[in-house]
Amino acid sequence: ADPDPLQDFCIADLKGTISVNGFPCKLASNVTSDDFFFDGLSQEGSTNNSFGSSVTQGNVLAFPGLNTLGISMNRVDIAPGGLNPPHSHPRAAESGILVQGKLLVGLLTTGNVFYSKNLTAGQMFVIPRGLVHFQLNVGQEKALIFTAFNSHLPGAVVLPLNLFASTPSVPDNVLTKAFQVEQTVIDEIKSKFGG
Numbered sequence: 749a750d751p752d753p754l755q756d757f758c759i760a761d762l763k764g765t766i767s768v769n770g771f772p773c774k775l776a777s778n779v780t781s782d783d784f785f786f787d788g789l790s791q792e793g794s795t796n797n798s799f800g801s802s803v804t805q806g807n808v809l810a811f812p813g814l815n816t817l818g819i820s821m822n823r824v825d826i827a828p829g830g831l832n833p834p835h836s837h838p839r840a841a842e843s844g845i846l847v848q849g850k851l852l853v854g855l856l857t858t859g860n861v862f863y864s865k866n867l868t869a870g871q872m873f874v875i876p877r878g879l880v881h882f883q884l885n886v887g888q889e890k891a892l893i894f895t896a897f898n899s900h901l902p903g904a905v906v907l908p909l910n911l912f913a914s915t916p917s918v919p920d921n922v923l924t925k926a927f928q929v930e931q932t933v934i935d936e937i938k939s940k941f942g943g
């Protein structure tokens with residue numbers, strides 16, 4: 749989904765002082781082999797949190813060699829019973845492969861149609877750009893997924909955090925009206941996310 753590059757590579761200078769659509773390139777004379785390799789997805793992320801899951805991002809901010817190339821990857825670790833909560837990526841389609849475990853992958857269309865499937869190791873899924881999706885570990889062991897995106901910075905809108913843990917917070921009367929519930933329900937949800 750990103751624009752085509754205009755050169756072989758453009759290793760991001762993340763500290764560049766100009767703001768463009770992407771990052772400025774590091775001087776070619778300063779580029780080394782290390783700029784084309786990244787080991788940030790080699791470690792298991794901690795799933796010791798309320799969702800029981802962890803997304804380790806391999807986007808341009810973590811791996812500057814991806815700058816302008818229109819691709820990136822994540823590693824997702826999910827404990828038994830854990831959930832990578834409903835979220836969407838505004839700038840990319842996602843594909844993924846389940847490397848280990850048993851996983852329910854679900855996605856929702858703009859017309860509120862729900863599609864899902866239980867996956868076993870080696871199976872792949874695709875999430876069209878911008879659609880809300882989740883992954884739930886339905887097995888007894890940990891689940892491991894690697895996901896791939898057609899953007900160097902796909903972005904992630906995590907629905908529960910977006911609506912209930914924003915800065916500043918969304919007005920309570922918007923949330924009570926939107927979800928057709930009493931204030932106490934909104935208070936309880938906000939309290940789970942430190943609100």
Ligand code: GLV
Pocket residue numbers: 803822823824832842881883895
């Ligand atoms: C999984 O959905 C991911 O965004 O990596």
Ligand code: MN
Pocket residue numbers: 835836837842881
């Ligand atoms: Mn995703």
